[in-house]
Amino acid sequence: MSEGHGGTREWTAVCAYPRVEPERGVAALVGDEQVAVFRTHDGQLFAIGNRDPIGGAYVMSRGIVGSRGSTPTVASPLHKQVYDLRTGECLDEPGVALPTYRIRCRDNVIEVGTRREN
Numbered sequence: 001m002s003e004g005h006g007g008t009r010e011w012t013a014v015c016a017y018p019r020v021e022p023e024r025g026v027a028a029l030v031g032d033e034q035v036a037v038f039r040t041h042d043g044q045l046f047a048i049g050n051r052d053p054i055g056g057a058y059v060m061s062r063g064i065v066g067s068r069g070s071t072p073t074v075a076s077p078l079h080k081q082v083y084d085l086r087t088g089e090c091l092d093e094p095g096v097a098l099p100t101y102r103i104r105c106r107d108n109v110i111e112v113g114t115r116r117e118n
Helices: none
Strands: 011-016 024-030 033-039 045-049 064-068 071-075 082-084 100-106 109-116
Touching: 011 024, 011 033, 011 100, 024 109, 033 071, 033 109, 045 109
Parallel strands: none
Antiparallel strands: 011 109, 024 033, 033 045, 045 100, 064 071, 071 082, 100 109
16 A cells, blocks of 8 residues: 655545555545546555546546556546556656646545645
8 A cells, every 4th residue: 555655735535445446446526626546456556637638528537557567557538548647647648647646545544635746
């Protein structure tokens, strides 16, 4: 499980860790932003913006979780562009990226930082 990064941040509880199945995502409202939360096969957690930057719809939480080499990824369910879950960068379209968020699991509850990483 990822504990996220240190520092003083505000956190929003999203759901219990077991509710996010491996290789799946869930959508959550963090502050006033829609965030997609993912759990990879090895239990790591990632949080990115839920809005597909190319298609414009809030659907990234329904994307296909996978990997390219050792890079954990999610493919947009709309047009299948692949994004690095760690950085939000699109691996298929240079210059396109999703915002990423701090994420941690505390007392078996997934929490997302209320401020963006990028």
